[in-house]
Amino acid sequence: METKATVIRDQDSDTAELRINMGPQHPATHGVFRMVLTLDGERVVNVEPHIGYLHRGSEKLSEGENFQQITTLFDRLDYISNFNNEWVYVRVLERAMEVEIPERAEFIRIILGELNRVASHFLFYGTYGLDIGAMNPVMIGFRERERIQALFEGVSGARMMHNYFRVGGVKEDLPDGFVPAVNILLDQLKRGYEDARNTLTESEIFIERTAGIGKLGPEKTLDYGVTGPVLRAAGVDYDIRKADPYSMYSQLDFKIPLGSHGDCYDRYMVRMLEIEQSINIIEQCVANLPEGPIQGKVPRILRPPEGDFFVHGENPRGDLGVYLVSAGGTVRPYRLKIRGPSFSNLMALSSMMEGAYLADSTVILGSLDIVLGEVDR
Amino acid sequence: MAIEPRNLSESSHGKDRLILPEEAKGAWSSIKENRKSGISGVVTLKSEELFAMARKSSLWPLTFGLACCAIEMISTYMPNHDFDRFGVVTWPSPRQSDVMIVAGTVVKKMAEPIKLLYEQMASPKWVIAMGSCATCGGPYVRSYSVVMGVDQIIPVDVYVPGCPPRPEALLGGVMELQDIIQKEPRKKRGL
Amino acid sequence: MSTDNFNQYVTEEFETKTRDLLTDSSPDIQPVFGELGIICNRSDISSVCKLLKDDPEISMKYLRSISVVDWVEHMEVVYHLSSIEHMNRIVVKVKIPLEDLRVDSVINVWAGADWHEREGHDLFGIEFIGHPDMAPLILYEGFEGFPGRKSFEIPSQETLYGD
Ligand code: SF4
Secondary structure, three states: OOOOOOOOOOOOOOOOOEEEEEOOOOHHHOOOOEEEEEEEOOEEEEEEEEOOOOOOOHHHHHOOOOHHHHHHHHHOOOOOOHHHHHHHHHHHHHHHHOOOOOHHHHHHHHHHHHHHHHHHHHHHHHHHHHHHOOOHHHHHHHHHHHHHHHHHHHHHOOOOOOOOEEOOEEOOOOOOOHHHHHHHHHHHHHHHHHHHHHHHHOOHHHHHHHOOOOOOOHHHHHHHOOOOHHHHHOOOOOOHHHHOOOOOHHHOOOOOOOOOOOOHHHHHHHHHHHHHHHHHHHHHHHHOOOOOOOEOOOOOOOOOOOEEEEEEEEEOOEEEEEEEEEOOOOOOOOEEEEEOHHHHHHHOHHHHHOOOEHHHHHHHHHHHOOOHHHHHO | OOOOOOOHHHOOOOHHHOOOOHHHHHHHHHHHHHHHHOOOOOOOOOHHHHHHHHHHOOOOEEOOEOOHHHHHHHHHHOOOOOHHHHOOOOEOOHHHOOEEEEEOOOEHHHHHHHHHHHHHOOOOOEEEEEHHHHHHOHHHOOOOOEOOOHHHOOOOOEEEOOOOOOHHHHHHHHHHHHHHHHHHHHHHOOO | OOOHHHOOOOOHHHHHHHHHHOOOOOOEEEEEOOEEEEEEOHHHHHHHHHHHHHOOOOOOOEEEEEEEEEOOOEEEEEEEEEOOOOOOEEEEEEEEEOOOOEEEOOOOOOOOHHHHHHHHHHHHOOEEEOOOOOOOOOOOOOOOOOOOOOOOOOOOHHHHHOO
């Protein structure tokens, strides 16, 4: 199905284009995103996205804080996948200072990071159902997410803002009974996943509303710098965990779900299949969780050498990159640039939406799964 | 009016949660009397207090998430914490909402829209500032683009601290607001 | 111990290929921290980017980000490029003098440069020539100053809270 519509005009009647504003307060924009749509009848002819309603100046703020304090800002960047954010940040310092991380710490990080991915995708599942008009998914999604958050609370002491990853390892060892708790949790998540599949994935209405909507081919997605599930839904095999493996990912056995149509349904499907794969990864890590130290050798005060370093990692939303410019010998970064995946993904919005029906606009926006915290930073 | 006054003073919430005003208590005892004698269904109390009771048990907050705290706010609506049992039902339009939960960082660019939304809400209206960002700027207090708390632009009734506050804390904040609403008419009369 | 953190993205072969490709503009090419760093002249940036993207063996189809760094004496625009097929990474840097904060836009090469350049304009005041719309993106109309620059001060802890 071609999404670009040829607008048929009735020569005799007087039609005018209509501009409507959506946001910044709108339940379907997932935060404070605003777009101005130009409509011709039911079709969207132009989209003007406006961002910046959550620009908190994290990059500038981090220039005034020392390296340990910045982790807290990263927690709040993409506030749905906090562990994954921290992880990329500590890795940039580890790369700069060439710190070696003990194996146990790496496994802990993978378990928590992947659990966070599952939580994030369940949240997507819920809110996406809501965007389409289904009420049940959001209940299921949050039910599963709460379970994961309860485990996170046991590990780090906080439900969302963990501040648990440290340069060289993690803050403290896992609590007693963590492994059995994770095993129980995984069983519950699998059941939740079944529920999720039964309510949306195979629902005829859902497929009607999402299949063939908001198509974007592989060439275009790459051109915009789109990453993550949106890119993989278009059929491009690019997952940093495989393509540029970090941590212990090269030793784990998992698959990368790929779509073929690049439409909303594929984006949804890729995320759902990623939940399966993440559960698979966690199972492997829990089974092989080694004993040992959780913190590598790191100086008390972090002073990375002079130079600039770029490290990226696969977030639930895509390629999160951190560009650190260090002046050498200072306790603060000279410049810290964050490359948020949602920022680039959102750029592709206009070319997805132009030609679509107005009723599909929220479906398309929801399929990108943006988090405004990292769009605006 | 077949409502039994719950004896909250014996519950875990403590004594200060007994919010029925004196007049209302009198009405309750008379209704009990009436019930015994077979006549029932009449309550006499000040109309303002009756309205306050109605208002506080059906608060409709404006669906309005700004940042990380919004996720915890949504969690509060969801089955685990179930906001509905307080009569709190989220509503996407400011016109029909009673309370605005400002959940998240208020950025200077967002200040104008927030003011506009607040002005669009019909009176009586209340504001809950959720999270340290909405209370005072939070972790972004030094930032060039963040408003130091939403009370710089609109009046706030209840502050819920935390970064982010747990869902239980938000529930507590709403109960606090219900207290305030119930006491409002007596305050007006100078009691 | 995991060693994945110290991946190398540059092979010698790749380096020579890039050198051959860019002989015309003769930039300074050196591997730094596992990536290939290219320091290029301000006037060449858009042609260099185009060459890097279109060459089938280098094929830098993915523009990861555009960052601006304020070095006080001059500004620097940094382009992080990557190829999806070959997993090579290139960092292109351009120096921009303070007197003339302008550089060619690369929006014709990658459509994804759009918002990155607008952000650079917002926070650092760099003008990207050829960009169709330089309206404020993340800041609002009427914001004074360029908050990304070093000269833009943020209040210290002491001024906020006292001692
Ligand atoms: S108070 Fe904390 S959790 Fe809430 S919006 Fe601010 S930074 Fe986010």
